[in-house]
Amino acid sequence: MRVLASAPAKVILFGEHSVVYGKPAIAAAIDLRTFVEAELRDDGRIRIEAHDIKVPGLTVSFSESEIYFETDYGKAAEVLSYVREAINLVLEEAGKKTGVKVSITSQIPVGAGLGSSAAVAIATIGAVAKLLGLELTREEIAKLGHKVELLVQGASSGIDPTVSAIGGFIYYEKGRFENLPFMELPIVVGYTGSSGPTKELVAMVRRRYEDMPELMVPIIEAMGKLVEKARDLITAELDEEEKLRKLGELMNINHGLLDALGVSTKKLSELVYAARTAGALGAKITGAGGGGCMYALAPGKQSEVATAITIAGGTPMVTQISREGLRVEATMP
Numbered sequence: 001m002r003v004l005a006s007a008p009a010k011v012i013l014f015g016e017h018s019v020v021y022g023k024p025a026i027a028a029a030i031d032l033r034t035f036v037e038a039e040l041r042d043d044g045r046i047r048i049e050a051h052d053i054k055v056p057g058l059t060v061s062f063s064e065s066e067i068y069f070e071t072d073y074g075k076a077a078e079v080l081s082y083v084r085e086a087i088n089l090v091l092e093e094a095g096k097k098t099g100v101k102v103s104i105t106s107q108i109p110v111g112a113g114l115g116s117s118a119a120v121a122i123a124t125i126g127a128v129a130k131l132l133g134l135e136l137t138r139e140e141i142a143k144l145g146h147k148v149e150l151l152v153q154g155a156s157s158g159i160d161p162t163v164s165a166i167g168g169f170i171y172y173e174k175g176r177f178e179n180l181p182f183m184e185l186p187i188v189v190g191y192t193g194s195s196g197p198t199k200e201l202v203a204m205v206r207r208r209y210e211d212m213p214e215l216m217v218p219i220i221e222a223m224g225k226l227v228e229k230a231r232d233l234i235t236a237e238l239d240e241e242e243k244l245r246k247l248g249e250l251m252n253i254n255h256g257l258l259d260a261l262g263v264s265t266k267k268l269s270e271l272v273y274a275a276r277t278a279g280a281l282g283a284k285i286t287g288a289g290g291g292g293c294m295y296a297l298a299p300g301k302q303s304e305v306a307t308a309i310t311i312a313g314g315t316p317m318v319t320q321i322s323r324e325g326l327r328v329e330a331t332m333p
C-alpha cells in the first residue's frame with residue numbers, strides 16, 4: 001500500500017519568537033504544500049527521497065583514474081533529521097518495526113520562515129501513520145510534530161506544527177490553540193531569497209535574552225500584549241477598513257520589536273520599507289527571520305506592493321489562507 005499526504009506552510013502574523021517564551025501568537029496556514037508519499041519496505045530499511053533539498057558544497061575531485069567525493073555527508077543526513085524523527089516517532093507510537101520509504105516534494109521554500117520544517121514533519125507523520133493503520137487525531141499529530149521540532153531544534157513553541165496540522169487561522173499559546181474567525185487577508189509575502197535556520201535564530205535570541213534580561217524581558221512582554229491586542233481587533237465587530245488599518249500599525253510595531261531581538265537583516269528591512277512605501281498598511285518579518293520572508297498587509301494594493309518587493313530585490317508571493325491542514329490525498333493499493 002502507498003499513502004500520499006500533504007501539509008501546508010504558514011505565516012506567523014504576530015508573535016514569532018516571543019511565542020517560544022510562552023507568549024501567544026497568531027498564525028494562518030497558506031496554500032503552499034509539502035507532499036509526502038509513504039510505502040512499506042520489506043527489507044527493514046528507512047529510505048528518504050527528498051526531491052527539493054539542495055545540500056550546498058557537493059565536491060568531487062578527479063585524477064586520471066579516480067573520482068573522490070569530498071562532500072560532507074553528515075550535513076546531508078542532518079538536513080533530513082525532521083523526516084527521520086517524524087518516521088521514528090510514528091513507528092514508536094504504532095509499536096512497529098518495519099522498513100518505510102518516503103518520497104517528498106514541496107512547494108515551500110526551505111528555511112524561509114514559512115514553516116517548511118513543520119509541514120514536512122506533519123505530512124510525514126500523517127502519511128506514515130495512515131500507512132501503519134494508526135488512528136491519530138489532528139491534535140495528536142500536531143503534538144508529535146511539536147516533538148519532532150523539539151528533538152531537532154532543541155526549542156520550539158509548537159505553533160508551526162499546530163497550524164500545519166489544523167489549518168485555518170489560529171491563536172496559539174503554550175500548546176493550546178483556538179480557531180479565529182476566518183477573514184480574507186490581503187497579504188503579500190516577500191522572500192529575500194536567503195535562508196535563516198530556525199534552530200540558530202532561536203538560540204541567538206536566547207543568548208541575547210540571557211545576557212540582557214532587563215532589556216529583553218520587557219520586549220517579549222510587549223510582544224505578548226501586542227498579540228492580545230491583535231486578537232481583540234480580529235474578533236471585534238469593527239469596520240473592516242479600520243480593523244485592517246489598526247492591524248497594520250501593530251505589524252509595524254511587531255517588526256520593530258523583532259528588529260530589537262536581532263532577527264532582521266538589511267534585505268528584510270528593505271523589503272518591509274519598500275512594501276510600506278508602496279501603500280501597505282503594515283509590513284513585518286514572518287517566521288524566524290535572519291533572511292527568509294516578510295509579509296505585508298495591502299488591501300487593494302497587492303500588485304503595487306508585489307512590484308515594489310520585486311524592485312527591492314525580493315520575490316513576491318500572493319497567497320491565500322488555507323482552511324485545510326493535513327490532508328490525506330490518496331491511498332493506493
Ligand SMILES: Nc1ncnc2c1ncn2[C@@H]1O[C@H](COP(=O)(O)OP(=O)(O)O)[C@@H](O)[C@H]1O
Nearest residue numbers: 050079106110111112113114115116117197198
Ligand atoms: N522538502 C523538504 N524535505 C526534507 N526536509 C525538509 C523539507 N523542507 C524543510 N525541511 C527541513 O526543514 C529545515 C528548515 O526548517 P527551518 O530552519 O525551521 O525553516 P522553515 O521552517 O522556516 O522553512 C530544512 O533544513 C530541512 O531539514
Ligand SMILES: C[C@@](O)(CCOP(=O)(O)O)CC(=O)O
Nearest residue numbers: 017113115156157198287288
Ligand atoms: C521563531 C519561531 O517563533 C517560529 C519559527 O518559524 P519558522 O521555522 O521560521 O517557519 C519559533 C517557534 O515558534 O518555535
Ligand SMILES: [Mg+2]
Nearest residue numbers: 115117118198
Ligand atoms: Mg521551521
